[in-house]
Amino acid sequence: MNILWDIQRGACVADIQQQFAEPRPAYTTVATFLKILEQKGFVERRKGSTGKTLLYSPLMTRERYRRLVMNEVKDTFFGGSVKSLVSFFAEEEELTQQDIRELLSLIQKRNHDD
Numbered sequence: 017m018n019i020l021w022d023i024q025r026g027a028c029v030a031d032i033q034q035q036f037a038e039p040r041p042a043y044t045t046v047a048t049f050l051k052i053l054e055q056k057g058f059v060e061r062r063k064g065s066t067g068k069t070l071l072y073s074p075l076m077t078r079e080r081y082r083r084l085v086m087n088e089v090k091d092t093f094f095g096g097s098v099k100s101l102v103s104f105f106a107e108e109e110e111l112t113q114q115d116i117r118e119l120l121s122l123i124q125k126r127n128h129d130d
Contacts, residue, residue, distance in 0.1 A: 017053070017074060017081055018078075019036075020072060020074045021074055021078055021095055025073070026062065026071030026073045026074070027071060027072055027073075028044050028064065028069045028070060029043060029050065030043065030070075032040070032046055033046045057075060058074065058076060058081065059072045059073060059075055061073070
């Protein structure tokens with residue numbers, strides 16, 4: 017998805033494949049993944065100007081996609097618990113004191129907004 021957003025136009029499988037660092041995934045792997053994204057409603061597919069090439073474009077913004085994916089992660093791996101999700105990252109990631117202050121500030125701001 018990031019590659020599609022970065023390209024900012026419809027892209028064929030080969031264009032997308034070329035954006036990956038070496039070792040690049042196989043053409044068929046990229047094509048399969050795009051098919052899955054299309055089935056889930058994340059991307060659209062249309063014929064290119066030659067009529068032979070298929071072009072893929074994102075159907076949603078990064079923010080909306082991030083929100084959907086993170087909700088799925090929260091529900092699938094953390095039983096729907098935001099507290100469990102945040103606890104996991106707090107324990108697993110090497111947070112700096114500045115990171116912790118900023119996170120606490122965000123939480124406090126959110127509590128004041130409610």
